[in-house]
Amino acid sequence: MIIGVPKEIKANENRIALQPVGAEMLSQRGHQVLVEEDAGLGSDFSNDEYRHASAEILSTAEEVFSRADMIIKVKEPLASEYKLIKKDQVLFTYFHFAASKELTKAMIDSGAVCIAYETMESPDGSLPLLVPMSEVAGRMATQEGAKYLEEAQGGRGVLLGGVPGVAPGEAVVLGGGIVGTNAAKMAAGLGAHVTILDINLDRLRYLDDVMPANVDTLASNPANIRSSIAKADLLIGAVLIPGAKAPHLVTKGMLKLMKKGAVIVDVAVDQGGCIETCKPTTHSEPTYAIEGVVHYCVANMPGAVPHTSTIALTNATLPYAVEIADKGYVKAAGESCEILTGINVLKNKITYKGVADAFNLSYTPVEDVL
Secondary structure (H helix, E strand, O other), rough: EEEEOOOOOOOOOOOOOOOOHHHHHHHHHHOEEEEOOOOOEEEEEEHHHHOOOEEEEOOOHHHHHOOOOOOEEEOOHHHHHHHHOOOOOOEOOOOOOHHOOHHHHHHHHHHHHEEEEEHHHOHHHHHHHOHHHHHHHHHHHHHHHHOOOOHHHHHOOOOHHHHHHHOOOOEEEEEOOOOHHHHHHHHHOOEEEEEEEEEHHHHHHHHHHHHOOOOOEEEEOHHHHHHHHHHHEEEEOOOOOOOOOOOOEHHHHHHHOOOOOOEEEEHHHHHHHOOOOOOOOOOOOOOEOOOOOEEEEEEOOOHHHHHHHHHHHHEEEEEEEHHHHHHHHHHHHHHHEEEEEEEEEEEEEEHHHHHHHHHOOEEOOOHHHH
């Protein structure tokens, strides 16, 4: 199979979908790897490293897309890339379709095979390709939130961890999954008082056992959310419904309950955000304020630490890329639960229910299309 790796073009996105060692491993299995020139520089991987790994360096994305049977990316195709996508070409990347009707329709029209990292689900219900970036994003959420609490950044001027004689800041985390757990660990490590809310009582019991004493757990319901955000210096949105639009747990009206200069970091922005006033921002313009509350809603947070993120992501994605390349997507989907559940669009049809429901579009089970 011919595998193409184009340069990411989303604003401030410096990750790449394949390390040089991944190109080497695919080449050793008889596949041809095409990498766009300078695609790895943002993650500190040079063109020569890819050449030494038997990859061919091409000067333009157009060449990569035109020759490849499978395109491996990090972020969803942008409008300028739609026209490059070929019928029956496999696209293996984060799509987050439920956040964009335009992208969804463009991929349906393209006739491509869209395999989304974020919906690939193991038999135990875990999401193996969301975990590494969720770990990065969760840890970054606290790091960025602490930064924007500084007065010079528009925040309340609160040091999240406090100092002897001064109470620590209050961090509230909506969601106790991978993102929320990592965010809470970082906030707790800084010395903040942390409250995690989740609807899963078993998960809360687990977190109550493993988290330090400065972390409390609460059942997530409207009353507890209102009381928690009223005291929050930092509010982190970490709610995920795989492949579907995130629910708005904090409404615009509820912002009036929050302190002026408090900071919201909505990691769920890729799926529409779990705070109603969330809208995607970029690393170059990361924040805006509503009701005096600072919103940080960067849609590709791990892109700010591309070297770490690329290694963490490709450690997880490469085995599936190899499986698709070796077997073809049809056989691979028949033998892998993860690849099967990752197919969101196939033969001009939506094959993932959460995406269809997000836009009231027609849904066809993937098994019926395969």
